[in-house]
Amino acid sequence: MSTTLSASTLLAVPLSPLVGAALAGILGTAFGGNVIGRRASHTLTILGVLVSFILSAMTLKDVMAGARFNETIYEWMVVGGLKMEIGFLVDGLTAMMMCVVTFVSLMVHLYTIGYMEEDAGYNRFFAYISLFTFSMLMLVMSNNLLQLFFGWEAVGLVSYLLIGFWFNKPTAIFANMKAFLVNRVGDFGFILGIGLIAAYTGTLNYSEIFAKANELGALQFPGTDWLLVTVIGVCLFIGAMGKSAQFPLHVWLPDSMEGPTPISALIHAATMVTAGIFMVARMSPVFELSDAALNFIMVIGAITALFMGFLGIIQNDIKRVVAYSTLSQLGYMTVALGASAYSVAVFHLMTHAFFKALLFLAAGSVIMGLHHNQDIRWMGGVRKYMPITWFTSLLGTLALIGTPFFSGFYSKDSIIEAVHFSTLPASGFAYAAVLMGVFVTSFYSFRLYFLVFHGAERYDQNPDAHHDEHHGHHGDHGHGDGKPHESPWVVTVPLLLLAIPSVVIGYLTIEPLVFGSFFADAININAEAHPAMARFAAIFESPLGMVGHAFFTPPLYLALAGAVVAWYMYLINPALPAAIGRALKPLVTVLENKYYMDWFNENVLARGARALGTGLWKGGDRGVIEGGVVNASWKLVGLVSSVVRKAQTGFLYHYALVMIVGVLLFMTYFVWLAK
Numbered sequence: 287m288s289t290t291l292s293a294s295t296l297l298a299v300p301l302s303p304l305v306g307a308a309l310a311g312i313l314g315t316a317f318g319g320n321v322i323g324r325r326a327s328h329t330l331t332i333l334g335v336l337v338s339f340i341l342s343a344m345t346l347k348d349v350m351a352g353a354r355f356n357e358t359i360y361e362w363m364v365v366g367g368l369k370m371e372i373g374f375l376v377d378g379l380t381a382m383m384m385c386v387v388t389f390v391s392l393m394v395h396l397y398t399i400g401y402m403e404e405d406a407g408y409n410r411f412f413a414y415i416s417l418f419t420f421s422m423l424m425l426v427m428s429n430n431l432l433q434l435f436f437g438w439e440a441v442g443l444v445s446y447l448l449i450g451f452w453f454n455k456p457t458a459i460f461a462n463m464k465a466f467l468v469n470r471v472g473d474f475g476f477i478l479g480i481g482l483i484a485a486y487t488g489t490l491n492y493s494e495i496f497a498k499a500n501e502l503g504a505l506q507f508p509g510t511d512w513l514l515v516t517v518i519g520v521c522l523f524i525g526a527m528g529k530s531a532q533f534p535l536h537v538w539l540p541d542s543m544e545g546p547t548p549i550s551a552l553i554h555a556a557t558m559v560t561a562g563i564f565m566v567a568r569m570s571p572v573f574e575l576s577d578a579a580l581n582f583i584m585v586i587g588a589i590t591a592l593f594m595g596f597l598g599i600i601q602n603d604i605k606r607v608v609a610y611s612t613l614s615q616l617g618y619m620t621v622a623l624g625a626s627a628y629s630v631a632v633f634h635l636m637t638h639a640f641f642k643a644l645l646f647l648a649a650g651s652v653i654m655g656l657h658h659n660q661d662i663r664w665m666g667g668v669r670k671y672m673p674i675t676w677f678t679s680l681l682g683t684l685a686l687i688g689t690p691f692f693s694g695f696y697s698k699d700s701i702i703e704a705v706h707f708s709t710l711p712a713s714g715f716a717y718a719a720v721l722m723g724v725f726v727t728s729f730y731s732f733r734l735y736f737l738v739f740h741g742a743e744r745y746d747q748n749p750d751a752h753h754d755e756h757h758g759h760h761g762d763h764g765h766g767d768g769k770p771h772e773s774p775w776v777v778t779v780p781l782l783l784l785a786i787p788s789v790v791i792g793y794l795t796i797e798p799l800v801f802g803s804f805f806a807d808a809i810n811i812n813a814e815a816h817p818a819m820a821r822f823a824a825i826f827e828s829p830l831g832m833v834g835h836a837f838f839t840p841p842l843y844l845a846l847a848g849a850v851v852a853w854y855m856y857l858i859n860p861a862l863p864a865a866i867g868r869a870l871k872p873l874v875t876v877l878e879n880k881y882y883m884d885w886f887n888e889n890v891l892a893r894g895a896r897a898l899g900t901g902l903w904k905g906g907d908r909g910v911i912e913g914g915v916v917n918a919s920w921k922l923v924g925l926v927s928s929v930v931r932k933a934q935t936g937f938l939y940h941y942a943l944v945m946i947v948g949v950l951l952f953m954t955y956f957v958w959l960a961k
Contacts, residue, residue: 472528584624728848
C-alpha cells in the first residue's frame with residue numbers, strides 16, 4: 287500500500303465537525319434566525335463528528351500498516367526565514383489521539399441529546415462541542431508549533447464558552463473566568479518556550495526543530511549557567527501545567543464542573559486536559575536533552591497525583607469527586623513523562639479517556655435520575671433503580687483503581703514500574719507518591735460508588751431536594767414521582783459503548799503501544815541516560831504475565847485495601863468517617879479549603895496584582911506620565927512663553943532699540959576678536 291496518506295482525507299477530519307458547528311451555531315440560533323430546529327442541529331453535528339471518527343479510524347488502520355504524512359497544507363506567510371504554515375503530521379501518536387478525541391466526542395454528542403433535551407441553549411451547546419472537537423483535532427494533527435498554539439488557544443476559548451454555558455449563573459461565570467485567567471498564566475510560559483525555539487532554530491516545524499535538537503542541547507541560556515533546552519523545556523511545561531491542570535495551576539479544573547456534565551466528559555477526560563501531556567510527548571526530543579526539566583516535570587506530577595487525590599476524599603459533589611480524580615490521574619501521566627516513559631504516559635492518556643468519560647457521563651446519568659441532585663450524601667441504593675448506570679459505573683471504577691485485566695491496570699501499573707526503574711533524583715519521591723496515590727484513588731472511588739449505589743436510600747432526605755444543576759433550564763425528564771429512574775437510551779448507549787474499551791483496550795494494546803514500534807517515529811528516548819523504559823521492557827512478558835506479576839507488587843494490595851476501607855467506613859460503620867473527621871478537624875479544614883490555594887490566589891495574587899495596577903495607574907500613569915511628562919511639558923512651555931511674551935510689546939521703537947543694541951553688541955564682539 288501507499289506509504290503516505292491523502293491530504294484531502296486528513297483535511298476532512300477536522301473540517302467535518304467545523305462545518306457541523308457552523309451550521310448549528312449560525313442557522314440553529316437566534317444569530318442566524320433559527321432556520322433549523324433541534325433535530326437538525328444535533329443531526330448535523332453528530333454526522334460531522336461521525337464522519338471525522340470514521341476517517342480517523344481509517345487513518346489509524348493505514349498508520350498501523352506503515353503509512354505516514356508530514357506535509358504543509360497552506361503557507362500563511364514568511365517573516366524573514368520563519369515560515370508560518372498550516373500542516374499535518376500523522377504518525378502513531380497523532381492517529382491514536384485522533385481516534386480517542388473523535389470517539390469520545392461522538393459519545394458525548396449522543397449523550398447530549400438526552401441530557402440537554404429541555405435546555406434553551408440546545409443548538410448552541412451542540413455548536414460549541416463540535417467546535418471544540420475541531421480545535422482539538424487541529425492541535426493533535428499539527429506539524430508545527432504555530433498550528434499547535436492555534437489549537438491550544440482555541441480549545442481554551444471554547445472551554446471558556448462551555449464552562450460558562452449557563453451565563454445567567456454567577457458561579458458558572460466565575461468558573462469560566464477563573465479557567466481563562468489561570469490558563470493565560472500557563473500560556474505565557476508556553477509562548478515563551480515557542481519563542482525561544484523559533485529564535486534559536488529559525489523554524490516552527492517539528493521535524494526541523496528535532497533535527498537541530500542536539501545543537502540546542504549544546505547552548506547555554508544567555509547570562510546564566512543554565513542549558514537553553516532546560517529553559518525551553520520548563521517554559522513549554524508551564525504551558526502544560528495550565529492546560530493539563532498541574533499544581534499549582536490546577537485550581538480552575540474543579541470549578542469548571544459548573545458547566546453541563548457532557549462537557550466535563552469531553553474537556554476534562556479525553557481532550558483539553560490531555561493536550562499538555564500530548565505536547566510534552568510530541569516534544570520528547572527536546573525534553574530528553576534536559577534532566578533538570580524532566581526532574582521538574584516529575585516532581586510537579588507527583589505532587590498533583592497524590593495531593594489532588596486527598597481532596598477527592600472529602601468532596602460531596604459527585605462531579606467534583608470525579609474532577610479531582612482527573613487531576614490525580616493527570617499527575618500520574620505527568621510523572622511518566624518525567625521518567626521519560628512517554629509511551630506509557632500516552633497509553634494512560636488513552637485508557638483514562640475512556641473510563642473517565644464513562645465515569646463523568648455516568649455521574650450525569652445519576653444526576654438526571656435523581657432529579658439533578660449532585661450531593662452523594664443524599665443518594666444511596668440507586669443500584670436497583672438504575673441498573674445500566676450502576677453496572678457501567680462499577681466497570682469505570684474498577685478500571686480507574688487499576689483492577690487486573692481492566693484497562694487502567696495496564697496503564698497505571700506501567701507508570702509505577704517506569705518510575706520505579708527511573709534513575710533521576712526525583713524518582714524516589716515520585717515513586718512514593720504514586721504508590722500512596724493508588725490507595726487514595728481506590729478509597730475515594732469506592733467511597734463514591736458505595737454512597738451512590740449501595741446502602742440505605744437517602745435521596746428523600748435531601749434538604750436541597752429541589753436543587754437543580756441547571757437552575758431552571760431542565761425539568762425532571764418526564765419523571766415527577768420523586769423516585770430515581772434509569773436514563774433514556776441516548777444516555778445509556780454511550781455508557782455501554784465507553785464501558786467496552788474501559789475493560790479491554792489496555793489488554794489489547796499494551797504490547798504495540800508501550801513495548802512495540804507503534805510510537806517509534808513519534809517519541810524519542812535517550813535510553814542510555816534514561817533507562818527506565820528499557821528496564822521495564824526487559825521484565826515484561828505479556829499482558830497476562832503482567833497480571834501474574836501484579837500479585838507480587840504493592841499496587842494491587844493498596845488498591846484492594848482502599849476498597850475494603852471504603853466498604854467498612856461507608857457501609858458497615860458509617861459513623862466512623864464523621865468521628866475521624868472530628869479527630870482530624872485541622873487537617874479536614876485544610877482539605878476543605880483546598881490547601882488554601884484559592885484563598886492565596888484571590889487574596890494575595892489577585893489583590894497584589896490589583897494594588898500593583900493601582901500603584902502604576904496613580905503613580906506611573908497619573909503621577910509620572912500625566913503629571914511629570916504631559917503636564918510638566920505644557921507648563922514649561924507656558925512659563926517660557928509668559929516670559930518671552932513680555933518682550934513682544936507691539937511698539938516699533940522698542941524693536942528698533944533692540945536691533946541697535948544687538949548691532950552694537952555684535953560690533954563690540956568682533957572688535958574684541960580683532961584685537
